[in-house]
Amino acid sequence: MSKLLKLLPFILLLITTKGFAQFDEPTEGSDWKDRVFVGGGLGLQFGTITNIEVSPLVGYRVTDNFSAGLGITYSYYKIEFNNGEEFETNIYGGRLFARRSLTDQFFLQAEYESLNLEYFNPFDNTFQREWVPGLFLGGGYFMPLSRNVGLSAIALYNALYDDLKSPYNSPLVIRFGFTAGF
Helix, strand or coil: CHHHHHHHHHHHHHHHHHHHHCCCCCCCCCCHHHHEEEEEEEEEECCCEEEEEEEEEEEEECCCCEEEEEEEEEEEEEEECCCCCEEEEEEEEEEEEEEEECCCCEEEEEEEEEEEEEEEECCCCEEEEEEEEEEEEEEEEEEECCCCEEEEEEEEEECCCCCCCCCCCCCEEEEEEEEEEC
């Protein structure tokens, strides 16, 4: 049963991808290079908590209304406590996503993420490092800036949220990003 639970996010993403892709046909005459896009996010926070995050992604427009892709994430995190102690760690991992456009600006998104991170286990008073999964479901808004460039705002709910291990403060995650096509 444990193996099935670990595979569940992949199965859901595959079902979602297959379900979305069957509604549209690829645009005739479009070159594959016109369907590839890159983007991602950059996060910077300095002070008592320092967090530097880089999350590039690459995607492919399967049809006019459906795209899928993958991305990587790296984050440096450091917190300074009042007693002079500090905690410092690196978080890294990857993600797969599928996106279905509802209109030119609004879309639905499903995403599976796996991050390798260090967390404090209060039950045995130790820090532990392991891979932590996330299954994000939600939607967003895309604002085109030109023919091949745009900004996005996405609200996602992590269905696999673990309060002890998650690098996020809550199951709801808000992301802002940048996308550019070739």
